[in-house]
Amino acid sequence: MYALTLLSGRWKMTILHKLSKRDLRFTELKEAIVNISDRMLSLQLKEMEKDGLVERNVYAEVPPRVEYRLTTSTKNLISVWDKLNVWGDNHRAMIESKHKKEQRFL
Template identity: 45%
Template structure:
C-alpha cells in the first residue's frame, strides 16, 4: 500500500493552485494563448519576477504550456494544457461564489 501525500482531493487541488497569482494566471489564459507581456498586463499587480516564478511552477506541474517561436524578435506564448483547462473549469464555481458574495467578503475586517 502506498502512502498518500494528500489527505483529500481539495488538499491536492490547493497544493497545485497554491498562492494568490496562479488562479489569476489560469483565468487570464482561459481565453487563449498569451505572450508574456500580455499576460503581465492581464494579471494586475504581479511583478515580472513573480510572474516568471509562477509560470515556471505551473509549467512544471503541467498546467501551462510554454511555446517558443524561433523568429526575430523571439516570441514565447503561454497557454493552458488540458490539465490546466480542467482546473480552470473546476475553479469557475468558486469564482462565481466569490462574485455573489463580494460585498460580504470585502466587509470582513
C-alpha cells in the same frame, strides 16, 4: 489538498483566468495582470509549467516570442473553478446581507 497546493501562489489563479480566455505571451500576461512584476510572472509560470498547468511555446524569432497556454487537464479545472466562484459570490452576498440585518439592531 493536492489541487490547492498547485494553485496556491499569489498570481496563479489570475494567470489561469487570463489564459482561459486565450493564449498569451509573456508581455501580454504582464500587461493583462496589474502590478505583477517580471520576476513573479516568471516564477509562477515556471512552477505552473513544472506542475503541468500550462505549456510553453517558444518561437525561434528575434526578438523572442514565447506563448503560454493551458494544458487540456487545466481546461477541465476551469469549470470547477467557476463553481467555486459561484459559491464564493453567494457566500459573500449571504454574509453581507446578514451584516446589514444585524446593523438594524445597533
